[in-house]
Amino acid sequence: MxxxxxxxxxxxxxxxxxxxxxxxxxxxxxxxxxxxxxxxxxxxxxxxxxxxxxxxxxxxxxxxxxxxxxxxxxxxxxxxxxxxxxxxxxxxxxxxxxxxxxxxxxxxxxxxxxxxxxxxxxxxxxxxxxxxxxxxxxxxxxxxxxxxxxxxxxxxxxxxxxxxxxxxxxxxxxxxxxxxxxxxxxxxxxxxxxxxxxxxxxxxxxxxxxxxxxxxRYASPFMVTHVDQNQGLVTLERNPLWWGERPKLDTIMFRTVADEALAAAFQNNELDVWETGASTDRLDQSRVAADSVIRSAPGTSGRALQVSRDGALADPAVRRAILMALDRDDLGRPELPDGAKKLRTWSNTLLLPTQPGYVDQARATGLVHDPVRAAKLLDEAGWELESGRRVKDGQPLVVSFLTSPGDELATTELKDVADQLDAVGVVVSAASRDADLTPLTVAVSPFPLAHLPEEAVSAPGASELAGRVAHELDPVRRADQASQLARLLWQEVITVPLYQEPEFVAVRxxxxxxxxxxxxxxxxxxxxxxx
The missing domain is CATH 3.90.76.10 (Dipeptide-binding Protein; Domain 1)
Structure with a gap:
């Protein structure tokens, strides 16, 4: 607007x-x-x-x-x-x-x-x-x-x-x-x-x-005036029946362009808008174009690790140790172009950092990056450090991480997680299915409290609080209740949020x-x- x-x-x-x-x-x-x-x-x-x-x-x-x-x-x-x-x-x-x-x-x-x-x-x-x-x-x-x-x-x-x-x-x-x-x-x-x-x-x-x-079938400031099947073009012009403010543009055109030809089309001034995503190559290619600028903002999704509650990770203390051993400010972050805003670390399982009522639950609970405390939690859970590895009842603590061929981001995350958990004696292995840690992108609705995650109901003590969040009308009370629920979920470590994914668009x-x-x-x- x-x-x-x-x-x-x-x-x-x-x-x-x-x-x-x-x-x-x-x-x-x-x-x-x-x-x-x-x-x-x-x-x-x-x-x-x-x-x-x-x-x-x-x-x-x-x-x-x-x-x-x-x-x-x-x-x-x-x-x-x-x-x-x-x-x-x-x-x-x-x-x-x-x-x-x-x-x-x-x-x-x-x-x-x-x-x-x-x-x-x-x-x-x-x-x-x-x-x-x-x-x-x-x-x-x-x-x-x-x-x-x-x-x-x-x-x-x-x-x-x-x-x-x-x-x-x-x-x-x-x-x-x-x-x-x-x-x-x-x-x-x-x-x-x-x-x-x-x-x-x-x-x-x-x-x-x-x-x-x-x-x-439509009611808008614009209308389609031409579809060219041969040229792959859709042309929109002002709708004479539109009752609101007269559009400033008189024409909008959509043109079919192969993915591999997008950079050249933008550089040759054949396009005015190009959603590059966070790809460094695409962002660099867009910078070559004359009279162009990269627009960037926090997006509507976040990167996270889904945490299993089976095996050794059935113990909440072990999950908390894993969380505190990870440096989420640095883990797996994509390389961003010069001048781009720093990614926002995501510390709330219900709300993105830019949404109303967001509270940094890592700080609120004290479950922040702290390898010393992580090691102490593992000690207390019975995982003793022997020759640099955590062992309990003769078995090493091994955490599997889901990867798939061609997923470069997950590969980077696997390396970072392995390095960071190695510092507290936890071994990380790659897995193609049924892993302890699963990297994923989480799309977050503009109505996040209407779509609470399954664990918001199934986690111990969460059901009643989730019901109150779903129906509370006062926005301030609801934000407080949602923060209580998010705090409970953070302590359960069912998901480890990493960062809010950015949005990049190259435009004239x-x-x-x-x-x-x-x-x-x-x-x-x-x-x-x-x-």
């Missing part, structure tokens, strides 16, 4: 609109203390008045979309890229994942909490589908039915949160939607963010699969309001070129 369209975060807004229904009139709502978040994005934010009117923006894709329904299971990354300007969200997210309604689609919002949460949405009277038909409650009802398995043969690829909704109905008019949840739900916005699908296209498997672009220097966005959504009408 651009600076000219900044909105209040939902952490405050939801409580300004929240009504606690009792037998007496509800007291005037007050603003709760905000839950802090150390989040950032790198998008060259500029107000609309500083952008020139018009211009072309060019993206690469690997292939033309074959499925044009953004919620169909067959929709892939290319579909998501092309449809991003065509299917804007009805709620906006900031870099920390906090939510606010988009006034282009939602002009009024009420949240009531009695024994369950009921959300009432007032839809913008000007909002239209691409064939000028109004967006109404019937579209929301049809989307809920499809998302909740009520339509035979139809399954949404991303239906997160809809399983908690028990009813969607029309309110006082077709432009009002009433959404009822099965319980008190602090994460009520989750299923509503993307908005509805066109109701007429969700009622059967055949109508749910979209083999091509049809205007009537003059591009504004687009780049490395973390959780933040994009206001496509505000994307453009500086004057």
């Amino acid at each position: 651009s600076e000219s369209r900044a909105r209040a975060p939902m952490g405050v807004l939801a409580f300004l609109l929240l009504v606690s229904c009792t037998g007496d009139p509800a007291p005037a709502p007050s603003t709760p203390p905000p839950v802090a978040a150390d989040a950032e994005r790198d998008v060259n934010p500029q107000p609309r008045e500083r952008l020139r009117d018009g211009g072309l923006l060019r993206f690469p894709i690997t292939a033309l979309p074959t499925e044009w329904n953004p919620r169909h299971p067959d929709a892939d990354a290319d579909t998501a890229a092309v449809l991003a300007p065509l299917a804007p969200t009805h709620f906006s997210l900031d870099a920390a994942g906090r939510v606010t309604p988009d006034p282009d689609f939602i002009t009024g919002l009420t949240v009531e909490n009695t024994d369950r949460t009921v959300v009432t949405l007032d839809l913008n009277d000007r909002s239209l589908w691409g064939d000028a038909v109004p967006i109404t409650a019937s579209d929301w009802i049809a989307t809920w039915r499809a998302a909740s398995g009520q339509v035979d043969g139809v399954r949404l690829a991303d239906a997160a949160g809809w399983e908690r909704v028990t009813e969607v109905r029309e309110g006082v008019s077709p432009r009002q939607v009433v959404v009822t949840y099965g319980a008190l739900d602090p994460d009520w916005a989750e299923p509503l963010i993307a908005g509805p699908l066109r109701g007429a296209d969700t009622g059967a498997p055949d109508s749910f699969a979209w083999s091509g672009y049809v205007d009537s 220097s003059g591009l504004a309001n687009l780049g490395a966005h973390s959780y933040a959504t994009t206001d496509w009408e505000d994307v453009g070129w500086t004057s």
Whole structure:
């Protein structure tokens, strides 16, 4: 979102609109203390008045979309890229994942909490589908039915949160939607963010699969004006029916480019945006391009080690010793380009460092990198040090680490883990399956407390606390409860988080309001070129 369209975060807004229904009139709502978040994005934010009117923006894709329904299971990354300007969200997210309604689609919002949460949405009277038909409650009802398995043969690829909704109905008019949840739900916005699908296209498997672009299925600042199958091009232009701010760009183009040709295409000024990832080679190649800059921000995933609770690691004391022997500030970190921000060490099994309520649980529990204390824990657990190796009942302490051919990151992590655990007498061996330590990338939802990991319920003493976290409405109390739960999980050492993975995007220097966005959504009408 651009600076000219900044909105209040939902952490405050939801409580300004929240009504606690009792037998007496509800007291005037007050603003709760905000839950802090150390989040950032790198998008060259500029107000609309500083952008020139018009211009072309060019993206690469690997292939033309074959499925044009953004919620169909067959929709892939290319579909998501092309449809991003065509299917804007009805709620906006900031870099920390906090939510606010988009006034282009939602002009009024009420949240009531009695024994369950009921959300009432007032839809913008000007909002239209691409064939000028109004967006109404019937579209929301049809989307809920499809998302909740009520339509035979139809399954949404991303239906997160809809399983908690028990009813969607029309309110006082077709432009009002009433959404009822099965319980008190602090994460009520989750299923509503993307908005509805066109109701007429969700009622059967055949109508749910979209083999091509049809205007009537979308409501956005842009529309597809040309698809060139031979050249591998998709062209988007301004939608004359769009009721919001006029887009600054007049054309967006997606072009098929083979992966091995991306660097040359960007260097030759055939593309304006290239999601390089953290690859040092790609980042170096992007730097060669004239009039370009690398945008970087903390991403929406983290790197971690999953820890087994079998064998020697069934003892929590041994798992804690392993944790304290590891230097997570240095372990397995990818080489970053010069000038890139330092990776953030991740010390919380529930929240990324940039999310609201994050607490460094390593510091909170004292389970930090400390090889001396790690050695003492192993001594106390009966693992004696003999000739530099930990031994118990005649058996050495050997920890296996999962690797697979071609996984360079895991190979680096294996070496670092082996070196660091060797310092306390623990042997590390490579394994192709059923390992004690499994490296993985963990995608973290902008609603992380709505999707607690399995161990948050199964760990000793965690179940009751997890239930309170799931339904607590006060954001400050909920953050405190989540911190208690995260502290318990950190002490159990079921997962060893390492770092928050970075996001890198190479763009032309003059591009504004687009780049490395973390959780933040994009206001496509505000994307453009500086004057």
